[in-house]
Every structure is written in C-alpha cells, then in structure tokens.
Amino acid sequence: MDIEQATLSNTLKRMERDNLILITPNPKDRRRHLITLTSTGIELKPSVQEAIDDIRKTVNTGLTINDRRYLKRIMRQMTEHLENDQIEPLFVLLDEVTD
Numbered sequence: 196m197d198i199e200q201a202t203l204s205n206t207l208k209r210m211e212r213d214n215l216i217l218i219t220p221n222p223k224d225r226r227r228h229l230i231t232l233t234s235t236g237i238e239l240k241p242s243v244q245e246a247i248d249d250i251r252k253t254v255n256t257g258l259t260i261n262d263r264r265y266l267k268r269i270m271r272q273m274t275e276h277l278e279n280d281q282i283e284p285l286f287v288l289l290d291e292v293t294d
Contacts, residue, residue, distance in 0.1 A: 207230065210236075213235075214233050214235045214236075215232065215233060215235055215236040215239065216230050216231065216232055216233060216236055217230070217231050217232075217233050218230050219231075
C-alpha cells in the first residue's frame with residue numbers, strides 16, 4: 196500500500212478508538228504490533244464487503260474486462276509519472292513554492 200506512515204497510523208488509531216481493531220505488541224518482536232479485528236469489526240465486515248461490492252459494480256457497469264485492465268494500466272502509469280515528478284528536485288522545489 197502506498198500510504199504515508201502518519202496517515203496509516205492515524206487511521207489505525209481511529210479504528211482502535213472505535214473498537215474495530217485491537218493493536219497489541221508482537222510477543223516475538225516488540226518493534227512490531229499485531230492488529231486483529233474485534234468482535235465489532237468482525238460483525239461489520241459483511242456490510243463493508245457489501246458496500247465495496249456495490250461500488251465496484253457501479254464503477255464497472257458497461258466496462259469490459261479489457262476496459263478495466265486498460266484503465267488499471269493507465270492509472271498505474273499516471274501514478275508512476277506523478278511519483279517520478281516528485282523525485283525531480285526542481286519539480287519538488289516548484290511544488291513547495293506554489294503551495
């Protein structure tokens with residue numbers, strides 16, 4: 196997953212606060228944590244999956260498998276271009292100046 200560490204950390208903290216997950220230290224490696232669904236999280240899993248399936252169905256309406264593969268490839272290329280753009284020092288500087 197290409198997610199900033201801070202974003203993921205905040206998301207996990209909110210999920211723990213809302214009693215969806217339990218975060219415990221890994222007994223074999225204290226630098227790591229184990230993340231498990233709580234009973235509340237397990238109960239919500241079918242509803243979440245249903246929502247994901249509904250969104251996927253809506254988004255894919257009228258698209259062939261080849262359309263979806265092509266779109267996925269194009270989106271991956273666009274993401275790579277954006278990531279490479281951030282690597283270029285001049286572009287990073289310009290991005291910072293325009294913010």
